[in-house]
Amino acid sequence: MGRKVLVLEDEENIRSFVVINLKRAGYDVIQAGSGEEALERFHENPDIMIAILDVMLPGELDGYDVCRTLRAEGSNAGIIMLTARVQESDKVNGLMMGADDYVTKPFSVPELTARVDALIRRINVNGFSQDVIKSGPFTLNLRSRELVKNGQHIDLTQVEFSLVKTFLENQDCALDREALLNAVWGPSYSGEEKIVDVNIRRLRIKIEDVPAKPKYIVTVRGFGYMWRKMS
Numbered sequence: 054m055g056r057k058v059l060v061l062e063d064e065e066n067i068r069s070f071v072v073i074n075l076k077r078a079g080y081d082v083i084q085a086g087s088g089e090e091a092l093e094r095f096h097e098n099p100d101i102m103i104a105i106l107d108v109m110l111p112g113e114l115d116g117y118d119v120c121r122t123l124r125a126e127g128s129n130a131g132i133i134m135l136t137a138r139v140q141e142s143d144k145v146n147g148l149m150m151g152a153d154d155y156v157t158k159p160f161s162v163p164e165l166t167a168r169v170d171a172l173i174r175r176i177n178v179n180g181f182s183q184d185v186i187k188s189g190p191f192t193l194n195l196r197s198r199e200l201v202k203n204g205q206h207i208d209l210t211q212v213e214f215s216l217v218k219t220f221l222e223n224q225d226c227a228l229d230r231e232a233l234l235n236a237v238w239g240p241s242y243s244g245e246e247k248i249v250d251v252n253i254r255r256l257r258i259k260i261e262d263v264p265a266k267p268k269y270i271v272t273v274r275g276f277g278y279m280w281r282k283m284s
């Protein structure tokens with residue numbers, strides 16, 4: 054199969070438990086005990102599909118730093134943060150830095166495995182069908198998973214890519230949070246609807262001319278969001 058998953062966790066007993074279970078689920082698992090080591094493993098294995106990153110680490114880099122670095126280097130691997138904290142701001146932090154999902158400690162290994170499966174499915178499902186969708190200054194290439202605006206490449210996470218794809222396939226159609234959750238995160242996703250708003254906020258920063266006054270992804274008050282069709 055060779056679907057590679059990186060597990061970054063400094064606590065060895067937690068790490069080996071996660072690793073054993075992911076291996077049992079059929080994944081090719083790569084381990085790291087520090088942020089520095091995780092980046093090294095990533096450079097050696099550019100085909101890593103999913104990275105599970107613990108936030109609290111002993112070295113120079115924490116999980117957020119690793120996430121930010123991977124995105125800055127252009128990686129579009131799926132990223133799941135393991136956060137011990139429960140504050141809303143921490144969840145938002147990780148997502149704003151380019152993570153696709155988060156799991157709060159203590160977590161159950163089946164739940165984590167389910168999240169990995171869901172993210173892999175999302176990455177695979179989005180790979181095919183029609184090749185290119187256009188809207189105004191945007192061109193979304195579904196094979197290369199690339200969004201271009203006025204000839205400029207825009208770096209997207211897996212979730213952002215799925216959101217843009219969902220919007221572009223439903224232009225001028227108001228979508229509520231539940232519809233977006235279903236389309237992007239899948240019907241079995243157990244997280245909160247707020248994750249939709251956080252991702253849209255981040256996406257707007259990347260794609261809108263003036264993020265505070267969005268004209269592509271508009272808010273449909275009391276309902277959800279809509280991609281305004283541009284000729």
Ligand code: CA
Nearest residue numbers: 063107109110
């Ligand atoms: Ca830790």
